[in-house]
Amino acid sequence: MNPRSLLVAGVLTMTAAASFAAAHASDEVAATADARVAAESAKANAFFERVFDENVARSPMTETQLGLKKDYDKWDDLSEQKALEDFSLTVQQLAELKRSINFEALDDQTKVSYRLFARQTEEAIEGWRWRYHNYPLEQMGGLHSQVPAFLINYHRVDNAADARAYIARLRGMAPLFDQIVAMIQTRQTKGVLPPKFVFGLVLESCHEVVTGEPFDQSGKPSPLWEDAQAKIGALKDVDAATRQQLLTDARAALVEAVQPAYAKLIGVLEAQEKVATTDDGVWKLPDGDDYYKFRLRSSTTTKMTPEEVHQLGLREVARIHHEMQAIMQRVGFKGDLQAFFKHVKESDEFYYPTTPEGKAAYLKRAQQIIDEMNARLDEFFGVKPKAPLLVKVVEPFREKGSAGAFYEEPAPDGSRPGVYYVNTVDMRGVPIFEMETLAHHEAIPGHHMQIAISQELQGIPRFRKYGGNTAYVEGWALYAEYFPKEFGYYQDPMMDFGRLYDELLRAVRLVVDTGLHAKHWTREQVMDYFRQNTPNPERDIFTETNRYIVWPGQATAYKVGMLKIVELRELAKKGLGPKFDLRAYHDLVLKDGALPMDLLEENVRAWIARRK
Numbered sequence: 001m002n003p004r005s006l007l008v009a010g011v012l013t014m015t016a017a018a019s020f021a022a023a024h025a026s027d028e029v030a031a032t033a034d035a036r037v038a039a040e041s042a043k044a045n046a047f048f049e050r051v052f053d054e055n056v057a058r059s060p061m062t063e064t065q066l067g068l069k070k071d072y073d074k075w076d077d078l079s080e081q082k083a084l085e086d087f088s089l090t091v092q093q094l095a096e097l098k099r100s101i102n103f104e105a106l107d108d109q110t111k112v113s114y115r116l117f118a119r120q121t122e123e124a125i126e127g128w129r130w131r132y133h134n135y136p137l138e139q140m141g142g143l144h145s146q147v148p149a150f151l152i153n154y155h156r157v158d159n160a161a162d163a164r165a166y167i168a169r170l171r172g173m174a175p176l177f178d179q180i181v182a183m184i185q186t187r188q189t190k191g192v193l194p195p196k197f198v199f200g201l202v203l204e205s206c207h208e209v210v211t212g213e214p215f216d217q218s219g220k221p222s223p224l225w226e227d228a229q230a231k232i233g234a235l236k237d238v239d240a241a242t243r244q245q246l247l248t249d250a251r252a253a254l255v256e257a258v259q260p261a262y263a264k265l266i267g268v269l270e271a272q273e274k275v276a277t278t279d280d281g282v283w284k285l286p287d288g289d290d291y292y293k294f295r296l297r298s299s300t301t302t303k304m305t306p307e308e309v310h311q312l313g314l315r316e317v318a319r320i321h322h323e324m325q326a327i328m329q330r331v332g333f334k335g336d337l338q339a340f341f342k343h344v345k346e347s348d349e350f351y352y353p354t355t356p357e358g359k360a361a362y363l364k365r366a367q368q369i370i371d372e373m374n375a376r377l378d379e380f381f382g383v384k385p386k387a388p389l390l391v392k393v394v395e396p397f398r399e400k401g402s403a404g405a406f407y408e409e410p411a412p413d414g415s416r417p418g419v420y421y422v423n424t425v426d427m428r429g430v431p432i433f434e435m436e437t438l439a440h441h442e443a444i445p446g447h448h449m450q451i452a453i454s455q456e457l458q459g460i461p462r463f464r465k466y467g468g469n470t471a472y473v474e475g476w477a478l479y480a481e482y483f484p485k486e487f488g489y490y491q492d493p494m495m496d497f498g499r500l501y502d503e504l505l506r507a508v509r510l511v512v513d514t515g516l517h518a519k520h521w522t523r524e525q526v527m528d529y530f531r532q533n534t535p536n537p538e539r540d541i542f543t544e545t546n547r548y549i550v551w552p553g554q555a556t557a558y559k560v561g562m563l564k565i566v567e568l569r570e571l572a573k574k575g576l577g578p579k580f581d582l583r584a585y586h587d588l589v590l591k592d593g594a595l596p597m598d599l600l601e602e603n604v605r606a607w608i609a610r611r612k
Helices: 003-057 060-065 080-098 108-128 142-155 160-189 198-211 223-233 242-273 288-300 306-330 337-346 355-375 432-442 447-456 470-487 493-517 524-534 538-550 554-579 582-590 597-611
Strands: 389-393 405-408 418-422
Touching: 003 060, 003 080, 003 108, 060 142, 080 108, 108 288, 108 554, 108 597, 142 160, 142 198, 142 223, 142 432, 160 223, 160 242, 160 432, 198 242, 223 242, 242 418, 288 389, 288 418, 288 470, 288 493, 288 554, 306 337, 306 493, 306 554, 355 389, 355 418, 355 432, 405 432, 405 447, 418 432, 418 447, 432 447, 432 470, 432 493, 447 470, 447 582, 470 493, 470 597, 493 524, 493 538, 493 554, 538 554, 554 582, 554 597
Parallel strands: 389 418
Antiparallel strands: 405 418
């Protein structure tokens, strides 16, 4: 080898060695950076888990809902002092997050958790200003009905100790209701009272709870006595004497604590009813316009103004009316849309009778619809829920004020299934043509699918598993009504009308919610708009209108959320072309739990960029 070749070889050897050393150093830097990201992310997730445990430990009712039997004999503390302590803790937790966690050093998933936690706590802090503007007692889900429903639906009795905890909670309703009375009286002093119509509905529900044995000699058990007898009677690990003593103690607690608690609450409500006004919108409350804007932002997770939401609603109502007219022509109906609405309201062919047989037939068909969707889930989803689902009727003590259907989530440990509730108090409120879309919304692939999957997710903090925001949760459920049409569902034109019937309801909500609370519409104006633009029966119109009054902004989230999920799907289709996979898109939307709409959009855009 000549000297020049030796020189070249030496240079190449040194260059290779230098390149190897540089690559090795680069690998070490990357490994160090990865280790820092992993360490900071682990630190953040440990913080989220600790905070979740702190917050759950402050709520015995949340512990029970999560399937835990800690503080099983206690109720939540609803005092002013506890509310102030909770607020102070929230402020401290946010400050600790920002002080101790380096956002830029987190992995992508933990960055989502950081932003979501920060947003939720910031919103809670902003909402402290409005802490007296809500109605603790209202017909949709006030504490007067939530408390007995909680005992019936969440408090499991597996042994004698659980039964004693149940009885302790019955006795604990007396001090709990003292706190509830203090809550509504405090709000009254601050100029916050529900509209007059609310009181009659709440009082009726209160009387339902304390009607029947052991409160009277009717021979029919009251809801809580029926529940106590069933749960204690089913115990297998107690002797007859212990069982009888438990029943005696439960009966005594009902008479000595529960009945006086409701009597006191009823007296206060009757006094407040006399001074309540018929003004329905929250504009009537102190700084009510600003409060409504806050509620709208919170519900939709957007910056849409009341006027923007109102105009969106008007456009959607017009579009859906046009699609309904096409169905009207398909079924050969002669007349205008209003005449068709009248036809579907009044024709018996569209309703099961309000009889035991009619109610049973409805439940059977609802289960069949769910089973049919379950059989095809693999076409639409890679991830599916493990938790079982039960279809049930709404209990009599809360059926009169409840919606036509709703969903309650399963216990995370599998001890309680998810429940799709149907309100059969009046079968005219649950038309046959609405059955398919309603089951898709409340059960599969709607609420049960999304909420059960969220609870079963691995690798994300628990506050994300069990949290939620209305725009995402209800937006998904409305999307779950919509997308099956693209895959052969709603073949019966009247079932497709039922889908539009429900979508129209959500569009009307945009109009009337903003009308009530931002434009000072009266309750009668809202009901008239319903009558002129929907086929909903009077009972539905009555219940829906009452709902929007006591839950300002909440009902606007459905359509806003659904439109965003559809918009993002179309964005992904356009961006990915033949690479678009609907199953993968659905899994993407579901895999991170309930996100605000802007964070969901960021996730989808990043997913599109990765898959191109």
